[in-house]
Amino acid sequence: MSQTHCLSPVELITEQINDLPLLPNVVHHLLMLMGKENRSVQEVVNLVETDVILTSKVLKVANSAAFSRGQVITSLHRAIVHLGEKMVVGIALGSCSPRIFSQPLEGYESAVGELWDHSLRTAIATREIIRYILHPVSADLAFTAGLLHDVGKAVLSEFLKGNGEYMASCCDSGEVENFLTIERRLSGTDHAEVGCAIARHWNLPEPLCSVIRDHHHPALAPQMDRELVYAVHVADLAAMLGGTGTGIDTLAYKLDSSFDQHLKLEQKELDQLLLAVEEEYGSKKASIFACIEE
Amino acid sequence: MTTVYVGVGELAATNNPNEVIKTMALGSCVGVIVVSPLQKIAGLLHIALPESSINQKLSKLRPGMFADTGIPRLLEAIKQKGYDGKNRLIVKLAGGASIMDPNNTFNIGKRNVLAARKILWAYRLGAMAEDVGLSFSRTVSVDPVSGKVLISSPGRGEWEL
Numbered sequence: 001m002s003q004t005h006c007l008s009p010v011e012l013i014t015e016q017i018n019d020l021p022l023l024p025n026v027v028h029h030l031l032m033l034m035g036k037e038n039r040s041v042q043e044v045v046n047l048v049e050t051d052v053i054l055t056s057k058v059l060k061v062a063n064s065a066a067f068s069r070g071q072v073i074t075s076l077h078r079a080i081v082h083l084g085e086k087m088v089v090g091i092a093l094g095s096c097s098p099r100i101f102s103q104p105l106e107g108y109e110s111a112v113g114e115l116w117d118h119s120l121r122t123a124i125a126t127r128e129i130i131r132y133i134l135h136p137v138s139a140d141l142a143f144t145a146g147l148l149h150d151v152g153k154a155v156l157s158e159f160l161k162g163n164g165e166y167m168a169s170c171c172d173s174g175e176v177e178n179f180l181t182i183e184r185r186l187s188g189t190d191h192a193e194v195g196c197a198i199a200r201h202w203n204l205p206e207p208l209c210s211v212i213r214d215h216h217h218p219a220l221a222p223q224m225d226r227e228l229v230y231a232v233h234v235a236d237l238a239a240m241l242g243g244t245g246t247g248i249d250t251l252a253y254k255l256d257s258s259f260d261q262h263l264k265l266e267q268k269e270l271d272q273l274l275l276a277v278e279e280e281y282g283s284k285k286a287s288i289f290a291c292i293e294e
Numbered sequence: 295m296t297t298v299y300v301g302v303g304e305l306a307a308t309n310n311p312n313e314v315i316k317t318m319a320l321g322s323c324v325g326v327i328v329v330s331p332l333q334k335i336a337g338l339l340h341i342a343l344p345e346s347s348i349n350q351k352l353s354k355l356r357p358g359m360f361a362d363t364g365i366p367r368l369l370e371a372i373k374q375k376g377y378d379g380k381n382r383l384i385v386k387l388a389g390g391a392s393i394m395d396p397n398n399t400f401n402i403g404k405r406n407v408l409a410a411r412k413i414l415w416a417y418r419l420g421a422m423a424e425d426v427g428l429s430f431s432r433t434v435s436v437d438p439v440s441g442k443v444l445i446s447s448p449g450r451g452e453w454e455l
């Protein structure tokens with residue numbers, strides 16, 4: 001007699017993560033490079049050069065209206081210096097990560113493109129926020145961390161499907177700590193934990209794993225990554241306050257009250273931050289999008 | 295029917311019976327909606343912050359960003375569409391949400407609502423209905439003919455304000 005073993009949601013999720021295609025080599029190497037303290041622009045150039053499609057996309061964005069300021073840029077080196085390394089990572093992740101940014105998050109009732117929007121806005125906010133951080137963090141790493149923090153939603157989404165009304169009512173009645181509680185009720189895990197498993201599957205550098213795992217409870221992050229995790233934690237909330245979330249879970253999170261031990265952000269700075277992010281996001285979104293949608 | 299989309303810091307007004315005005319995903323931002331039911335004119339403004347004093351330069355370029363510079367522009371915009379200033383004007387507010395923050399540190403949504411009310415009062419206008427606060431995002435539209443204001447949010451469907 002054949003026996004069918006019924007997999008639990010957590011087992012199914014683990015299986016799906018293991019089946020996720022690995023990151024393309026060039027993207028993986030770029031992410032590793034962002035985690036490195038001492039790197040030169042030339043290293044980034046050498047890496048991007050190995051990928052024809054990525055090279056052409058980087059040049060295209062560098063020459064787009066939002067970035068070029070009227071100059072024509074033909075050399076890859078100049079394009080990368082002009083855009084900044086973080087933008088190169090953004091272009092690489094947005095256009096090459098399989099099945100992450102290119103699908104809707106049905107379980108969250110979030111349309112295609114919204115996870116990318118939210119990630120990009122969080123990345124921009126993280127880069128702004130590290131100005132207020134008490135211990136310095138690399139701007140490129142900060143941007144990359146913002147881009148990847150919610151990667152787990154892409155896999156978890158399917159396991160939340162069909163529960164929209166229930167999830168919304170849990171949020172609105174105030175009976176849950178935050179949205180992660182609801183995710184755990186329905187699937188046995190949450191998008192932070194799933195994201196961390198994806199990061200491990202992709203062999204991402206440790207600080208990125210910490211951000212993905214702990215961005216909703218930054219006090220639990222390992223000491224050496226804590227500043228970065230706090231920056232992403234606040235940036236994520238700032239992105240959602242700005243109206244750029246991923247559907248049902250938008251705004252259904254708490255601020256860690258000890259954030260002021262890591263960030264010097266008073267109300268005025270926060271307002272200025274929201275404004276700066278809105279300006280930057282509004283002006284850059286379109287051209288980065290264009291290169292990804294092709 | 296055409297939809298006129300209003301982005302962050304923008305506003306629109308219409309007297310065209312074939313148009314509705316819509317703004318997407320208000321988080322802590324506030325949507326100010328005005329309707330003249332008699333003249334069938336509607337306007338919508340999407341503000342992001344309470345006061346323009348935080349960035350005077352930007353308030354010249356995008357007055358709709360701030361409650362104090364945006365609301366006067368909204369009232370001008372409906373006048374340009376024919377509002378005579380005498381008929382009853384219905385005002386509604388939506389948005390101003392916050393995160394689940396018991397300490398109210400990031401209370402920008404609440405401050406936006408308070409600022410909008412204050413500026414409206416200066417024009418002797420008060421909101422007839424509000425759907426503000428809590429922790430979810432709202433998409434809002436207004437139809438100049440029926441005067442109907444519709445709000446929707448992921449997982450929560452659509453309802454009339």
Ligand SMILES: [Fe+2]
Nearest residue numbers: 149150191215
């Ligand atoms: Fe998250």
Ligand SMILES: [Fe+2]
Nearest residue numbers: 122149150236
């Ligand atoms: Fe997020």
